[in-house]
Amino acid sequence: MTPPPGCSVLVVDDDRSHREMLRAVLGDLGYDAACAEDGERALQMLAERMPSLVLLDMRMPGLDGLGTLRAMRERGLTPTTIVVTAHADLDEAVAAMKLGAVDYLRKPIDIESLRALLARHCGVTRAAEGELPHLPEGVVAAAPLTIDVCRDLLRIAPSNAAVLLHGETGTGKEVFADLLHRWSPRHAGPLVAVNMAALPESLVESELFGHQKGAFTGAIADQRGRVQDADGGTLFLDEIGELPIALQPKLLRALETHRVSPLGCREEREIDFRLVTATNRDLDAEVQAGRFRQDLYYRIAVITVEIPPLRERSEDVLPLAQLFLQREGRKRLSPAAAARLRAYPWPGNVRELQNAMLRAAILAAGEVVLPENLPPALQAAPPAPEPRSDLALSLAELERRAIVEMLERTDGNRSEAARLLGISRRKLLYRLKEYGASNGGQ
Numbered sequence: 001m002t003p004p005p006g007c008s009v010l011v012v013d014d015d016r017s018h019r020e021m022l023r024a025v026l027g028d029l030g031y032d033a034a035c036a037e038d039g040e041r042a043l044q045m046l047a048e049r050m051p052s053l054v055l056l057d058m059r060m061p062g063l064d065g066l067g068t069l070r071a072m073r074e075r076g077l078t079p080t081t082i083v084v085t086a087h088a089d090l091d092e093a094v095a096a097m098k099l100g101a102v103d104y105l106r107k108p109i110d111i112e113s114l115r116a117l118l119a120r121h122c123g124v125t126r127a128a129e130g131e132l133p134h135l136p137e138g139v140v141a142a143a144p145l146t147i148d149v150c151r152d153l154l155r156i157a158p159s160n161a162a163v164l165l166h167g168e169t170g171t172g173k174e175v176f177a178d179l180l181h182r183w184s185p186r187h188a189g190p191l192v193a194v195n196m197a198a199l200p201e202s203l204v205e206s207e208l209f210g211h212q213k214g215a216f217t218g219a220i221a222d223q224r225g226r227v228q229d230a231d232g233g234t235l236f237l238d239e240i241g242e243l244p245i246a247l248q249p250k251l252l253r254a255l256e257t258h259r260v261s262p263l264g265c266r267e268e269r270e271i272d273f274r275l276v277t278a279t280n281r282d283l284d285a286e287v288q289a290g291r292f293r294q295d296l297y298y299r300i301a302v303i304t305v306e307i308p309p310l311r312e313r314s315e316d317v318l319p320l321a322q323l324f325l326q327r328e329g330r331k332r333l334s335p336a337a338a339a340r341l342r343a344y345p346w347p348g349n350v351r352e353l354q355n356a357m358l359r360a361a362i363l364a365a366g367e368v369v370l371p372e373n374l375p376p377a378l379q380a381a382p383p384a385p386e387p388r389s390d391l392a393l394s395l396a397e398l399e400r401r402a403i404v405e406m407l408e409r410t411d412g413n414r415s416e417a418a419r420l421l422g423i424s425r426r427k428l429l430y431r432l433k434e435y436g437a438s439n440g441g442q
Helices: 016-028 039-048 065-074 087-098 111-122 144-156 173-182 201-209 245-257 283-288 294-300 314-327 335-343 349-363 376-380 389-409 414-421 425-435
Strands: 008-012 032-036 053-057 080-085 103-106 163-166 191-195 233-238 273-279 303-306
Touching (some): 008 016, 008 039, 016 032, 016 144, 032 039, 039 053, 039 065, 053 065, 053 111, 065 087, 080 087, 087 103, 103 111, 111 144, 111 303, 111 425, 144 303, 144 314, 144 425, 163 173, 173 191, 173 233, 173 273, 201 245, 245 294, 283 294, 314 335, 314 349, 335 376, 389 414, 389 425, 414 425
Parallel strands (some): 008 032, 008 053, 080 103, 163 273, 163 303, 191 233, 233 273
16 A cells, blocks of 8 residues: 555554554555654644644643644644544544544554554555565465554554554464564574463462562572573563563563662563553453453553464465474375365464374375364364356455445444454455455444
8 A cells, every 4th residue: 555645644643662663564555654742742743844644642641632633723724634642532533523533543542453543544545565575484374464463563563662462362473573573673682482381370470570589489599580681582471361460560560670689689681672462351351351451451561463374364264384394304295185284273373283194204104294183173173175267356346345234234343343353453454455445434
């Protein structure tokens, strides 16, 4: 998607890392981006030069979003304005629309949503996307949705903004976290991965922040924490929804101050790290239920990247399967086995595919994996038929009509439409981009 020449965006946000992340993303998308740290500075910049669009954060100290909109109206400053708001502040978004805002973007920001809103309000036209850099060994991106994820990560990587990877269990979130680290300026530093679900609750604080000798029974020596190990690099906390709520303030403070104190130590130590987290949970719902702090949620999810399930990126299945087989002895799939892999819905995602290929490699007598070497669930799956062109067209049209009808039923709410259709929001946006549709809101 290519913006018209000279299309400019003013980002108004008091959070420096968020501003710089958005500046980098907008620049990569082809926009001329400028930043203001508060409402007063934004008004000064608007008086000097009118941008094509303003991204205005609602919650800022001093002159907040609503106050800035009122002042803009009083001074006759009327750029196209999109407000950035938290889920709990949708009433403020409505108030902002009454003051002249044309749309709103929910925090944590989703790259696809941002791109769609920019396209809608800046007259963006279609153009070929840029090529991805060479992907490291073990990363497969054959499906359009996977390529989109990689492009998003490439845009985000240069910033220090915290990133939340959201997707079903087994979709390969750690692989994408590694890719984000490799493409970042921190690639020479460590990538420290911690699976929060694998840690006993009693050891989480010590594992993350370290401890001093004698801090608790059994602490016979000083121990560095994983946060300290990530100094100069990236800390990846998988299953972040498992972090005990009692420890969430300590992680929040570490993110805000980049200082930590080991258990049993009063002295704080300065640490420089970039945080990437992952979860399969709905953290909005966890916040509403009181199991996750809202302030921490917004701090870890400065930007969210949705990782689509394997069933929505079927073009990845056979390349991934072949990759896993090669790791187990360079075996290959028979055409009949490949057909069953294509037909299977993969509820366990990439992890299930990897385990299936390990089993097949062990059971196959020769170099070729046959259908009978596959797990029973795959043997029962009927082979995928080769689609006729007229049938493929009719199925595509049925899918298009179902999406359009669901968007109409949900008043253009893309998130709700995707949920009711049983697909990811990223797939819905991808299909809309294919159709050239502009329906939808959030």
